[in-house]
Amino acid sequence: xxxxxxRKLAAEALGTALLLAVVVGxxxxxxxxxxxxxxxxxxxxxxxxxxxxxxxxxLFGPISGAHFNPAVTLAAWLSGExxxxxxxxxxxxxxxxxxxxxxxxxxxxxxxxxxxSQHVRSGGAQWWSEGVATFGLLLTIGLGVRxxxxxxxxxxxxxxxxxxWFTASTSFANPAVTLARALTDTFAGIRPADVGGFVLAQxxxxxxxxxxxxxxxxxxxxxxxxxxxxxx
Numbered sequence: 372x373x374x375x376x377x378r379k380l381a382a383e384a385l386g387t388a389l390l391l392a393v394v395v396g397x398x399x400x401x402x403x404x405x406x407x408x409x410x411x412x413x414x415x416x417x418x419x420x421x422x423x424x425x426x427x428x429x430l431f432g433p434i435s436g437a438h439f440n441p442a443v444t445l446a447a448w449l450s451g452e453x454x455x456x457x458x459x460x461x462x463x464x465x466x467x468x469x470x471x472x473x474x475x476x477x478x479x480x481x482x483x484x485x486x487x488s489q490h491v492r493s494g495g496a497q498w499w500s501e502g503v504a505t506f507g508l509l510l511t512i513g514l515g516v517r518x519x520x521x522x523x524x525x526x527x528x529x530x531x532x533x534x535x536w537f538t539a540s541t542s543f544a545n546p547a548v549t550l551a552r553a554l555t556d557t558f559a560g561i562r563p564a565d566v567g568g569f570v571l572a573q574x575x576x577x578x579x580x581x582x583x584x585x586x587x588x589x590x591x592x593x594x595x596x597x598x599x600x601x602x603x
Contacts, residue, residue, distance in 0.1 A: 376457070376460075378434060378435075379434060379435040379436075379461075380435075380460055380461070380464040381464075382431045382434040382435035382437075383431075383435045383438060383439065383461055383464040383465055383468065384464040384465070384467055384468035384471070385431070385468060386427045386430075386431040386435070386437060386439050386468070387439045387440075387464070387465045387468035387469050387472065387547060387548075388468035388469065388471040388472035388475065389423065389427055389472060390420075390423060390424065390427055390439050390469075390472060390548070391468070391469045391470075391471075391472025391473050391475075391476065391548065391551050391552075392472040392473075392475045392476045392479070393419055393420055393422075393423035393472075394416070394419075394420050394423075394472075394476075394548065394552070394559050395472070395473050395476035395477070395552070395555050395557060395559045396419075396475075396476040396479055396480065397415055397416050397418075397419030397420065397423075398412070398416045398557055398558035398559035399476065399480045399482070399557050399558060399559075400415065400480075401413070401414075401415030401416050401419075401558065402557070402558040412558055413535065413536075413541065416535070416541075416558065416559065417531075417532050417535035417536065417541075418532065420531060420532070420535070421528040421529065421531055421532035421535075422528070424524070424527055424528045424531055425524050425525060425527075425528035427439065428523065428524035428527060428528070429524045432523070432524065435461075437524075438461060438465065439465060439468075439545070439547070440465065440508075440544075440545040440546070440547060440548070441461075441462045441465055441466075441545070441546045441547050442505055442508070442509065442544070442545060442546060442573055442574065442576075442577035443508075443509070443512060443577075444458055444461045444462055444465070445458070445574070445577055445578075445581075446509055446512075446513070446577060446580070446581040446584075449578075449581055450581070450585075462547070465547040466547045466550060466551075468547075469547040469548055469550065469551035470550075470551050470554060472551065473551045473552070473554050473555050474554075476555070476557075477555065482557070485554075486554065486555060486556045487553065487554065487556060487562075487563055488552065488553050488554070488555055488556045488557075488560025488561050488562050488563065489556055489560070489562060490556070490560040490561055490562055491562050491565065492540060492561045492562065492565045492569065493562075493564075493565045493568060496539045497539055497540045497565075497568070497569070498540075498568050498569070498571075498572040499539075499572070500538035500539040500540035500542070500572075501538070501540050501542075501543060501544065501569050501572035501573050501576065502572040502573070502575050502576035502579070503538060503576065504534045504538045504540065504542040504543070504544040504573075504576065505544040505545075505572070505573040505574075505575075505576030505577050505580065506576040506577070506579050506580040506583070507530060507534065507544075507580070508527070508530060508531070508534075508544045508576075508580065509576070509577055509579075509580025509581055509583075509584065510580050510583060510584060511526050511527055511530045512526075512527060513580065513581070513584030513588075514584060514587065514588075515527070517588060531544070540569070543561070543569055543573070544573060544576075545573065546569075546570045546573055546574065549561060549566055549569045549570055549573065550566060550570070553565075553566050
């Protein structure tokens, strides 16, 4: 049992690290090659993130559930799928992995490992966007696991690709990702002072999404696997 838990935490840390390496690295590459065209840079960032998510969820889903996101783990805890201890361990693993992924991206592009973002992302529209983005993500996972379990990886990837473009915030939708992106002064960064507003909005969106899934599935059915993607 202990070895199984260790593998789950390792999968969460490694998967989140690779996700952040994709997000930050593709942002650096996209901005460099786009020559000032922000739309092209964002498109490159969004496509790379969606592709990376599909691969990572497919690979790590059978091991840990492929949460890579404290908001998703929170939903699993609220649904009774995880105890408080395992939930806390998942969140710590995700946070550590996210920071490691940012540093890995910096190293790949020969950037200083330690840095803080100056990218301002604040205001009511940004916070509302994060709430909506996280709400939609929880709906995608919760209903996807119930109705199209084998396609959850593709559903999440497609949703995030769309959310990059339909939200003013470019859809972080993930507290661990948000905290780690404060540590990169690149295209994907967020100013540390703006992290709190994003995280609060994400948690509110996650709670609303979790409640909506429970209501839509009419009680009980959601317990078959909310937030546990492709569990064998």
